[in-house]
Amino acid sequence: MDQPDGAAPAQDRKAPATIYDIARHTGVSPSTVSRALNKPGRLNPETERRIREAAKELGYRINPMARALPTGKTGTLGLIVSDITNPVYFDLVRGAERVASEAGFTLVFADSQESSELEHTTAERLQSYVDGLLLVASRLDDRRIQELSSVKPVMMVNREVPGIPAVVPDVRPGITDALGRLRRLGHRRIAYLSGPQLSWLNGQRWQTLFELAVEWDMSIVEVKSTAPTREGGAEAFQRVKAAGVSAVFAYNDLVALGLLRECREHGIDVPGRLSIIGFDDIFGADLPTPALSSIKLPLAEIGGKAVRRLLAELDGTQGGTEIVLQTEFISRESVAEPQA
Amino acid sequence: MDQPDGAAPAQDRKAPATIYDIARHTGVSPSTVSRALNKPGRLNPETERRIREAAKELGYRINPMARALPTGKTGTLGLIVSDITNPVYFDLVRGAERVASEAGFTLVFADSQESSELEHTTAERLQSYVDGLLLVASRLDDRRIQELSSVKPVMMVNREVPGIPAVVPDVRPGITDALGRLRRLGHRRIAYLSGPQLSWLNGQRWQTLFELAVEWDMSIVEVKSTAPTREGGAEAFQRVKAAGVSAVFAYNDLVALGLLRECREHGIDVPGRLSIIGFDDIFGADLPTPALSSIKLPLAEIGGKAVRRLLAELDGTQGGTEIVLQTEFISRESVAEPQA
DNA sequence: CCCTGACAGTCAATCGATTGCCGCTCGATC
DNA sequence: GATCGAGCGGCAATCGATTGACTGTCAGGG
Numbered sequence: 001m002d003q004p005d006g007a008a009p010a011q012d013r014k015a016p017a018t019i020y021d022i023a024r025h026t027g028v029s030p031s032t033v034s035r036a037l038n039k040p041g042r043l044n045p046e047t048e049r050r051i052r053e054a055a056k057e058l059g060y061r062i063n064p065m066a067r068a069l070p071t072g073k074t075g076t077l078g079l080i081v082s083d084i085t086n087p088v089y090f091d092l093v094r095g096a097e098r099v100a101s102e103a104g105f106t107l108v109f110a111d112s113q114e115s116s117e118l119e120h121t122t123a124e125r126l127q128s129y130v131d132g133l134l135l136v137a138s139r140l141d142d143r144r145i146q147e148l149s150s151v152k153p154v155m156m157v158n159r160e161v162p163g164i165p166a167v168v169p170d171v172r173p174g175i176t177d178a179l180g181r182l183r184r185l186g187h188r189r190i191a192y193l194s195g196p197q198l199s200w201l202n203g204q205r206w207q208t209l210f211e212l213a214v215e216w217d218m219s220i221v222e223v224k225s226t227a228p229t230r231e232g233g234a235e236a237f238q239r240v241k242a243a244g245v246s247a248v249f250a251y252n253d254l255v256a257l258g259l260l261r262e263c264r265e266h267g268i269d270v271p272g273r274l275s276i277i278g279f280d281d282i283f284g285a286d287l288p289t290p291a292l293s294s295i296k297l298p299l300a301e302i303g304g305k306a307v308r309r310l311l312a313e314l315d316g317t318q319g320g321t322e323i324v325l326q327t328e329f330i331s332r333e334s335v336a337e338p339q340a
Numbered sequence: 341m342d343q344p345d346g347a348a349p350a351q352d353r354k355a356p357a358t359i360y361d362i363a364r365h366t367g368v369s370p371s372t373v374s375r376a377l378n379k380p381g382r383l384n385p386e387t388e389r390r391i392r393e394a395a396k397e398l399g400y401r402i403n404p405m406a407r408a409l410p411t412g413k414t415g416t417l418g419l420i421v422s423d424i425t426n427p428v429y430f431d432l433v434r435g436a437e438r439v440a441s442e443a444g445f446t447l448v449f450a451d452s453q454e455s456s457e458l459e460h461t462t463a464e465r466l467q468s469y470v471d472g473l474l475l476v477a478s479r480l481d482d483r484r485i486q487e488l489s490s491v492k493p494v495m496m497v498n499r500e501v502p503g504i505p506a507v508v509p510d511v512r513p514g515i516t517d518a519l520g521r522l523r524r525l526g527h528r529r530i531a532y533l534s535g536p537q538l539s540w541l542n543g544q545r546w547q548t549l550f551e552l553a554v555e556w557d558m559s560i561v562e563v564k565s566t567a568p569t570r571e572g573g574a575e576a577f578q579r580v581k582a583a584g585v586s587a588v589f590a591y592n593d594l595v596a597l598g599l600l601r602e603c604r605e606h607g608i609d610v611p612g613r614l615s616i617i618g619f620d621d622i623f624g625a626d627l628p629t630p631a632l633s634s635i636k637l638p639l640a641e642i643g644g645k646a647v648r649r650l651l652a653e654l655d656g657t658q659g660g661t662e663i664v665l666q667t668e669f670i671s672r673e674s675v676a677e678p679q680a
Numbered sequence: 681c682c683c684t685g686a687c688a689g690t691c692a693a694t695c696g697a698t699t700g701c702c703g704c705t706c707g708a709t710c
Numbered sequence: 711g712a713t714c715g716a717g718c719g720g721c722a723a724t725c726g727a728t729t730g731a732c733t734g735t736c737a738g739g740g
Binding site for chain 3: 358359370371373374375378402403405407409
């Protein structure tokens with residue numbers, strides 16, 4: 001501290017109490033204090049009580065850094081998402097946060113702005129702080145993820161990587177339901193407005209749609225979008241229109257929302273001329289007119305389960321297999337039978 | 341580690357390299373390594389080069405815990421928001437994150453679920469991890485905040501507390517513009533659908549509206565909402581309707597959105613019969629029909645500035661006074677002249 | 681009466697990095 | 711040629727908590 005004396009800038013902070021203070025206060029040794037606080041029952045109940053009391057009195061708060069040094073455990077988990085401004089992550093983050101703090105863990109949180117490079121940097125930086133990492137919809141390649149996981153436990157969310165534990169949704173139920181509905185309404189030719197090539201979920205969605213469409217004898221085309229955002233959706237409008245389909249699935253609700261808005265602006269009737277279905281059922285999907293139909297992920301549950309699973313991994317109680325959660329089709333106004 | 345031998349649960353993680361490894365590798369002492377890495381120029385350039393090289397080669401990553409112990413600095417900032425599922429925090433969080441990571445700091449992030457109690461617990465827990473705390477729209481009372489700030493630096497965002505540095509918006513420009521517009525359109529009787537009593541911004545908004553309305557000779561009433569959410573807004577519909585006003589400001593966009601939807605469902609024409617204006621201009625405000633007008637906060641900027649200011653506080657270069665940022669009225673379809 | 685062992689508490693090493701102080705070397709200065 | 715000081719690097723203490731090994735005590739069993 002090189003503060004100019006006499007001119008302490010802010011109020012002076014009192015140094016926090018340590019186990020040494022408590023030890024002095026109660027006339028025992030620091031190691032006894034440590035045990036009193038961490039290994040209930042190891043000590044004489046009376047001694048333990050006295051120590052606990054003194055700790056309370058002195059306002060003792062454990063110093064996590066100091067503890068982390070010998071134990072190697074920080075009590076902290078890292079969560080990296082691809083884009084924090086995507087509402088889809090709300091519930092996921094909250095679910096994760098809840099479970100983590102119930103378990104006495106702290107969540108550290110970062111976003112990679114859809115950049116694989118930035119994600120890597122961030123992951124490495126975070127890794128030295130945390131006990132384990134949650135990678136949500138990671139854009140990293142398998143090798144890099146495996147590297148990361150050779151340093152500290154890594155849990156994948158919404159993505160699968162060989163050898164790495166994961167919590168993922170099963171997109172099939174939701175898609176089956178949605179596509180079935182379209183089919184019954186009379187749609188025969190549909191499009192998939194796709195997302196980032198590096199997105200595992202994008203692959204899943206396309207794959208599943210494709211297989212089902214083929215199986216049900218519907219025709220399907222992929223239309224590429226430039227970005228998984230509202231802008232990306234809007235920008236793809238002409239290509240979707242040109243594809244001559246009666247219904248379109250969009251990679252996610254942001255894209256769907258962008259497309260929907262653009263349709264309206266160009267006087268394309270939704271759902272009359274084009275039915276639109278998004279994925280994720282984010283905040284706001286129900287706001288536009290027509291309200292957007294979407295295939296919903298149980299995000300909060302995914303976040304919670306992912307943390308729980310990572311926590312289990314941490315103390316060796318590994319869950320083993322991968323966890324899969326179901327999706328659900330939320331039908332709103334953006335779907336109807338195609339105009340003759 | 342009490343792993344059952346022979347059955348190592350996951351792949352074994354290699355211990356990360358330390359300065360001791362580097363020291364051995366290059367034949368110098370650990371302290372020299374430390375200096376090479378932290379005090380460029382202090383050492384013989386050649387020695388420094390060799391050490392840096394070895395560090396790179398061994399994949400050395402500093403152990404933040406170990407560093408934090410002697411220095412007391414963790415390189416980490418805590419950010420607590422009242423409700424992470426409120427889209428208003430997106431940009432704020434992202435702005436904060438960006439500045440923090442540019443400065444080599446890591447953001448730890450938590451939400452208090454609108455609970456003052458939970459916020460307090462969280463703040464205390466976080467405080468032992470971080471160098472400083474950012475409290476966004478805190479629901480804590482002044483005394484508790486001052487307590488927190490006597491332990492480690494605290495920066496208030498969207499709230500003022502005596503003696504604590506803050507970054508806040510000036511709601512006046514946006515409100516003036518919006519209210520002026522209403523007045524010119526012919527509105528004379530307006531309502532404010534208020535938010536949480538503990539919210540400082542809620543107070544600011546009401547105060548400012550009230551003063552301006554009085555000054556401009558418009559009548560104004562406060563209608564209470566039960567929660568600062570869409571549900572809260574919907575739930576207040578009857579009370580707003582009963583108030584017999586031609587325009588309403590809502591505490592935030594979530595509330596406004598809820599109210600807007602409910603109006604539509606009850607066949608109340610917006611903006612014909614009722615003009616609605618929200619605050620924050622969150623994601624989705626432009627989605628409904630009619631699109632919601634809103635008074636926008638420069639959230640990303642607020643987040644960034646708050647972090648910068650806290651960082652300055654940390655190394656004594658305190659900015660001194662409080663930072664105030666301007667608001668802006670975003671006019672959309674939910675505002676029109678009142679029906680005769 | 682001695683031994684065993686449970687129990688309570690202490691000692692001291694350790695985690696990884698930082699830093700004040702010291703010592704050596706060497707060239708410049710008087 | 712002795713002295714001084716700058717430059718370079720090492721020694722060892724320190725931050726706060728954890729933990730294996732150890733000591734001393736006391737009760738109960740053989």
